[in-house]
Amino acid sequence: MDIVMPQLGETVAEGTLTVWHKKLGDWVEANELLFEVSTDKVDTEIPAPASGTLVEVLVDEGVTVDVGTRLAVIQADGEEWIAPSGRTEAAPPLSAPASRAVARDQSAPPPPLSPVVGRLLAEHGLAAADIAGTGAGRRIKRKDVHAHIAGLTNTPVEHGVSPFGDCSVIPFNMVRKRTADHMVRSKATSPHVLQAVEVDFHRIAEIRRSHGTVWKGREGFALTYLPFIAFAVCRALGYFPHVNASIEGESLIVWKSVHLGIAVDLDFTGLVAPVIRSAQEKSVAGLARDIADLAARARAKNLSPDDFAGGTYTISNSGVFGTLITAPIINQPQVAILSTDGIRKRPVVVEADDGETIIARPVGVIAQSFDHRAIDGAYSAAFLNRIREIIEESDWDQSLD
Amino acid sequence: MSGDLAADVASTATNDLANDDIGEETRLALFRSQFEIRQVEQKAYDLFLRNLIKGTSHLALGQEAVGAGFGVAMRADDYSFCTYRGHHHTLARGASMTGVLGELMGRDCGLLRGKGGSMHLTSAEHGVMGSYAIIGAHLPIAAGAAWSAQYRGTDQVSVCFFGDGTTNIGAFHEALNLASVWKLPVVFVCENNLYMEYTPIGDVTAVEHPAADRAGGYGLDPIIVDGNDPDAVYRTAQAAIARARAGDGPSLIECKTYRHSGHSRADPGAYRPKEEVEAWLKRDPVPMYRRRLSDFGIADAVLSTIQDEVNKAVEAALQTAMTSPPSATDLLEINVWADGGASWRN
Amino acid sequence: MAELTYREAVAAGIAQEMARDDRVVFLGEDVAAAGGVFKATVGLLDQFGPLRVRDTPISEQAILGAAMGAAMTGLRPIAEIMFSDFLAVCWDMVANQIAKSRYMTNGQLECPLVIRTANGGGSRFGAQHSQSVENWAMAVPGIKVVAPSNAADVKGLLAAAVRDPDPVLFFEHKLLYPTKGEVPDGEHVDELGTARVLRRGDDVTILALAAMVPRALSAAERLKDEDGVSATVVDVRSLVPLDTQTILAEVSRTGRAVTVEENPRLCGWGAEIASLIADELFYDLDGPVVRITTPHIPLPSADHLEDLAMPSIDRIVATIRARVD
DSSP, X not given: OEEEOOOOSTTOOEEEEEEESSOTTOEXXXXXXXXXXXXXXXXXXXXXXXXXXXXXXXXXXXXXXXXXXXXXXXXXXXXOOOOOOSOOOOOOOOOOSSOOOOOOSOOSOOOOOOHHHHHHHHHHTOOGGGSOOOSGGGOOOHHHHHHHHHHHHSOOOTXXXXXXXXXXXXXOOXXXXXXXXXXXXXXXXXOEEEEEEEEEOHHHHHHHHHHHHHHHHHHSXXXXXXXXXXXXXXXXXXXXXXXXXXXXTTEEEEOSSOOEEEEEEOTTSOEEOOEETTGGGOOHHXXXXXXXXXXXXXXXXXXXXXXTTTOOXXXXXXXXXXXXXXXXXXXXXXXXXXXXXEEEEEEEEEEETTEEEEEEEEEEEEEEEEETTTOOHHHHHHHHHHHHHHHHHSOGGGGOO | OOSOOOOOOOOOOOOOGGGOSSOHHHHHHHHHHHHHHHHHHHHHHHHHHTTOSOSOOOXXXXXXXXXXXXXXXXXXXXXXXXXXXXXXXXXXXXXXHHXXXXXXXXXXTSTTTTSSOGGGOOBGGGTEEEEEOSTTTHHHHHHHXXXXXXXXXXOOOEEEEEEGXXXXXXXXXXXXXXXXXXXXXXXXXXXXXXXXXXXXHHHHOSSSSTTHHHHGGGTOOOEXXXXXXXXXXXXXXXXXXXXHHXXXXXXXXXXXXXXXXXXXXXXXXXXXXXXXXXXXXXXXXXXXXXXXXXXXXXXXXXXXXXXXXXXXXXXXXXXXXXXXXXOOGGGTXXXXXXXXXXXXXX | OEEEEHHHHHHHXXXXXXXXXXXXXXXXXXXXXXXXXXXXXXXXXXXXXXXXXXXXXXXXXXXXXXXXXXXXTTOEEEEEEEEGGGGGTTHIIIIIIITTHHXXXXXXXXXOOEEEEEEOOSSSOOGGGOOOOHHHHHTSTTOEEEOOOSHHHHHHHHHHHHHSSSOEEEEEEXXXXXXXXXXXXXXXXXXXXXXXXXXXXXXXXXEEOTTXXXXXXXXXXXXXXXXOOOEEXXXXXXXXXXXXXXXXHHHHHHSOEEEEEEEESTTOHHHHHHHHHHHHSGGGOSSOXXXXXXXXXXXXXXXXXXXXXXXXHHHHHHHHHHHOO
């Protein structure tokens, strides 16, 4: 049976095979770890789909190939394996919910190294796998090697003298590169508008205070504001479904379920957004558990392709670092993204029967960047306001079990 | 100077040397020149047999009278051009015998230091402006040298030697036409030795006299001379050269002669009828001239002395050439360009 | 500076040299009274008289032979061969006589002459009057070979050729005769054996000659505008001596080389340069050397067919687009 490069995310079209855990001729058990893949989203371990002998290894470690490229062949017991003649053909890519995958017309390995590239690699003790090629068919060009060398040696190469004097040049790794591409494309695609509401979190704060210890003891992780916010977001999306959508051509695709992406920072090395499927069906506790699980698995590089598939709305929780407000970049192909910022005690004017008083309350800004092609400011504002209402007025006591 | 330049082949009657237009001094020069040519060519022939001359060589044995006749008639600053059968024309202008023999053997002392070989003998200091191996090529070149002299107003003359086969090639016709139209001071001399290379010239030429019968096509007078009679050649040469020097334009002269050996070293000449060869050998110009000079009353001792001197000089030249080292290998990539180098790039 | 056409620059160059040096004479077919079939030598007969500017019969061998004989004996002749195709008629003079005399005589004979000729296609003259044969000349040791692309270079390189003590084959291009250019006033002498960098870029080095130079420049402009590809354009100018230093330096800078040659494919001048690059710059190449040439055919007469055959701006752009990444 053919082992092919999986599609790890609907807008991902290729992956880099980073490590083989089996070698040619080895016996492989089904579900045993076979190889690891790196994409712009995440590093993933891929298990063998069936038992058998690894009879062909077609792609080396460090090589980037298109989704669907044959990587290896496992010959199951009793299976006839016929050696292929000629070049391997790519299997068609796996389908994605929003067919926004970047089209590629070749699945062949990158072209051979040019003489100057070969020389530069040899002179600098580099391997081709170290270099990202920007030429046709991902060919490594001379300037790609120069850029890499400039990063390694902190010395600009040829005409790339920095006008700013001493500096450290750090070339983008794969994740950074793909993040950069995604962010640029997102901003180029969606006209972003930022809106924000201030939210009084005192009721949730109260629940956290009263239930936190028990929760932690039982679940093994802390109860944060995030699952409550996520719950409120899912409820609000029910009233404002156009925020839970994608744009296809000149149509708004309104998703029926909320597959909620939760942005997770991987210790400052990159940002990933695994998805809680059908989040609208989950309780606060359920959401809390899912969030914790995803975060843990993300940090352990244990996320699977399914964990990224089909997100319809994303929450970016920058608040842990105490920010005031963030204008996040929409996670394409969605039409909006929420940012939850720092929650701090602030003096708040509160209406009481006997007039107004000022008391200290935990307050934080919730902001949304939305794609103005899909919805207008009033709609978004109303949505945000609903979130605020839900957070400020729900009886959260019943939400934990 | 005789005004009538048209003459047919005739045996020369005994002339009265005292009343002669040529004179003893000139005749002795003619004799010496022929004899020298003969001896050097004979040595060259010997060197073949000893495999000291590589490639090929075209000897002028039997054609000495044409070389000597014109050589003596020319001024030192006149230009001459000849073919690959040009040893005699080179020597007749005073070029070094050592240089000629050395060049044939690829030695450093060669006229061209071994770079050109037998077919390209040149001695610019003697006015020998090249020997040419492409049939007919040098006729326009000779015309150009004549044009240069005419332009510069120096009254130098250009003399161009070629064989009967040349009269059928394009460059012959182009050169004669241009020289006539521009009235250039060039004398075209055809050494008709009856054979194109291996083929009798008569078989491949539309007219009987390959050069003389073409003269009219270029507005020139036909001139045929016995090429084995140095006096006849000398007189004809003088007249043509004087005409050119006077600005009266070119001449085309056909010298009937015969080569003793084959076309080249490789050719034993078996295609020539035995009777024909024998008849011409009887008219060998070198011994014939010695006899004539005797008849004129020049002492045998004088003639023998000349021969001895020439023999000594030839022998010495041969020795020098034979002991000269082969051409230096650093000659290989020099003198393509005027700066002495051969580079096509920086 | 004055604006001259390429053909006016020819006459100006000849005149400059003839005025300077009495030894310079000029001969060719219809060059004197008629001012040349391409009107490139108008005015010279009037200025220098019939002894120095001479009309010849249709006798290519005699023209070049006479030039050689004159050059060997103290003059500095300029000979015209009307169409470069006719060099085939007198090729013996060029290749066997003029090119070799100095070497064979180890320096005794010299040929300080210039042969000017109208080269190249694009004028719908048919196969026997449209060839680019500078590559033939490049292949014979002993002749210098020059092909200017603009009026200033015509005058400057012609002057340099006349002053050069070696024989020079000077290839003018028929299509370029009407083109205009700024030519320095006063005495203008350029240098043989030098190329010119006309445009600098980072992605590819285009090497071109004569009529292909303006096309290469236009192509470079389009590649910049349409593809963001920045190209260096080198006007090779001189095939022998070859400015290998400039050519190799410019190819090394970009790592990519493309030649634009009007010669038919086999043994065009670019083949030699490609070989040089492969030999001396192999480890600086970021991709193969690409040659853009006329196909290996005689040139057809019909205008659209001839235009298809010769490298066009479109073909140069398309080829670089496809082959340089």
